[in-house]
Amino acid sequence: MSTHTHEKHDEHHDHNHGGIFGEKTELYFAILSGVFFFIGLILEKFTNLSGIKLLVSFMIAFFFGGYYTTIEAIGKIKKREFEIDFLMLVAALGAAYIEKWEEGALLLFLFSLGHALENYAMSKAKKSIEALGELTPKTALVKENNSTKEVSVEALKINDVIVVQPNTKIAADGVIIKGKTSINQASITGESMPVDKEEIGELNKIPDFKDIEEKNKVYTGTINGNNVIEVKVLRLHKDSTISRLIKMVSEADTQKSPTQLATKKFEKWFVPFVIILVFTLCFAHLVINETVNESLYRAITVLVAASPCALAISTPSAVLSGIARAANKGVLIKGGRALEDLGSLTTIAFDKTGTLTEGKPRLTNAIPLNGFEKNEFLRIVLAVETLSNHPLAKAITKDIQSTYAVASLGNASNIKAIQGKGISADYMENMVFIGNEALMDSQSILISETVKQQMNVLLQEGQTTMLVAYKQNLIGLLSVMDVPRKHAKETLSKLKDIGIQKMIMLTGDHQNVGNSIAKQIGLTEAKGNLLPEDKVTAIQQLKKANTKIAMVGDGVNDAPAMAHSTVGIAMGAAGSDVALETADVALLSDKIENLPFVIGLSRKSKSIIKQNLWISLGVVALLIPATLFGFASIGPAVIMHEGSTLLVVLNALRLLRYNEN
Structure with a gap:
């Protein structure tokens, strides 16, 4: 994998060449370039050597410092591309031409050292991704x-x-x-x-x-x-899931963010401007009082100062680090655009079932009526529901056993489903009926107004209610509901704290159900009775009002809504092909509580990208006039140029240690 400017499709450099010393060859060559550069300085200052004898050490420094730079430049020239390596090589050769061998050697030494250290630093981000491949x-x-x-x-x-x-x-x-x-x-x-x-x-x-x-x-x-x-x-x-994740994460940094696109557009115009400026400066001696060599030296110095190396890597390094950190936390972010867009969100729409709720019914109320003893009521219900394969029956059975610690005596038999009404069974030689009002009416079982009011209250809360009758008398009331996830309320509170202004539920369930869940966990709004196409319409309306919106769902029935949102976020995507393929962001675990981390990481990434752009553009803006008017020579220009490049990389690597506050 490339480890310099980290864009595939040959858009930037790749200095991870290997060589006689393995992957550290470029670093060793840079060090050797420095050694021979300093030897040359010592010989120049403290000996009487002159001519070719003195230049041998600088020439060797040129070789080691310019080896990989030349390889890169030739590769790009073959593709009719002229980038930073080519500019640096021209500057070094220009210095040699005007007999400034020591300054040309310094340029190549610092340039190659900067790239080697940058390569080493950026490999840490790549290794966070490559480590996935070692898991198998x-x-x-x-x-x-x-x-x-x-x-x-x-x-x-x-x-x-x-x-x-x-x-x-x-x-x-x-x-x-x-x-x-x-x-x-x-x-x-x-x-x-x-x-x-x-x-x-x-x-x-x-x-x-x-x-x-x-x-x-x-x-x-x-x-x-x-x-x-x-x-x-x-x-x-x-x-396998891990193979698909490795492929998706390793490809993710090739998808450019808006800032990357803007930077690339800026470079497209800036680099030709620099070349024209430098070419013009070569002939400055025709209009001002200086020698040809002085004009060439000024042009070379400006060329070094204006090369946008730090700018080129400022955004990709942060995007790569952010994606690697997210992958380490079990979150797949598909590219720079999704990473940046996450940090701009002020509105999030959620699916209900399996996203904000557990996705399975839970027994929420078991109320004995007419003075019937509660444990006996629960034993009867458990004995009957144990015989049924209906999802609601399984939920009731499980929760009675776990919540109320009631054991079934197994005295029920002859269970029958009554279409659209409920079930009946024999228990201790008497009939038990569990179902709706229509079932009770069909068996002439009296329901008091008080019980009807209780049922109505529960229905308004979005709960499904069932009546239980035994020996022709009403003995209790059950209600079940898809309950909120354990951390849903806390997560939404954190999202609100970090600036998410609107959190809206889009659900196919009844509006009462949506309102109930929204009230329990602190949603801004709930929209119920929605078909998948209705969710798409709702997303489009929200986008018009709020510009950027995320849709959080399971990646299957919510895929159309995700596709129309700014950022589609899939929950529990590790086992879902559809979620991995359709979502912009996939939370591989089934944990909604990872959402604040992802948005916080995105905002931190945007902040670091902004910092990097200020650093890179600031150094260029400072160096160009300083070198143009002769306030800085090649040495300081190279040091600041390479220093800024390394600084933006190290700044981006801070994302690898990002943790939610």
Whole structure:
């Protein structure tokens, strides 16, 4: 990978050439250039050597300092491009031509040293991305009959069964078919705590990888806990989540931000201006009282001062560092545009189900009526609902057992579904009915006005209510609801604190449901009863009013709305092909609380980009008049030029250590 100006498609330099000393060859060549430059100075000051004997040391400094600069310049000239390496080489050769060998050697020494140090510094950002590739183990243990065989991960096939030993990396995306464990998924999702995993129930009906519950699926490169598990391979190595992430993150820095585009446009006009200015200065002796050599020296010095090296790398270095930091935190940002746009947001629209809420119903109320004993009421409900496969029944069963610690006596039988009304079952030789008012009316079970008022209050809050009758008497009221995520309210509060002015829910659920959730977690507004195309319309309207808007969803049914927003943000995208492909930003874990971090990182990136632009343009603005009017020679100009380049890179690398306050 390139490590100098970090744009692919040959738009900038790549000084990571390698050589006889490996990847540090350019640094060693720069040091040798410096050594021979200082030897030349010493010989010049303290010996009587003259002519070619004195110049040998400077010539050797020229060779080592100009070696990679020449390679770059020739490569660009072949493509009819003239960039910074070419300008520096011309300046050095010009200095030699006017017999300023020591200044030409100093120029190439500092230029090559600056680039080598810049290369070293920027490789830290690249290595944060490249480290993803090292997460995948090289081999896997494939189960064959009662034995295992070690094979390369590239040789794994769909439906192979691999055995994963304790504390080892998982070699493929797949589903656990045997065993329970805890898995460290930090490499994929950024989660700091291990996640409990268990084998899937029905081995004969394994769904597509994207449809498998998180508790049953595993990802390549994650680390198994203390138990042996068996995993059925569902994705080939090249299609694994980690492989796609490596590809997307490594390509992300090629997508230019608005600032990069503006900078590139500025360079397009600035570089020809510099060349014309320098060419003109070469003939200054025709109009002012100075020698030819003095005019050439001034022109060369201005050429060094005006070369926009720091400007060229100021934005790409920050974009790369920001993307690398986000990837380390389990967030995929697809390019500089998305990174910058995130920091400009003042409005965020959210999908409800699975984004702001848990995405599954929870038992919110279990109220005994008419003096019926609560534990007995819960035991009856549990016994009946345990027999049902309906999602609401499963939610009620789970929550009664976990929240109320009630155990089923298993005395229910003969369960029947009553279309559009509810269910009935036998319990202790008596009928139990669980369902809506219509079911109770059909069985001539009396519902008091007080109970109807209770139900109406719950309905206004967006809850789904069910009545429970036993022995022809109403014994209780149940309500279920898709409840807010644990950290949703805290996250929205943080977003508000960092300047997000509007937070709007777009949901297909009833308006009452949206209003209830909005009130609980602190949303600005909720829009209910929306079809996917209605969400697109809502996004377009919000964009007209607020300019930049993000849409946060699951990346599947919200994909159209994401596509029309300024920034599409997908939640829980690690297992979703659609989310990874359609979103501009993908939160790989299912954690909404990562949103403030991402927006904060974007704002910090924008701030650093702005700082870098001021540094780079400020130095150029200072050096051009200083060299033009003879206040600065090549030495100080080169030091400030290379110093500013290194400074903007080091400033950008601060993003690698960014943490939310």
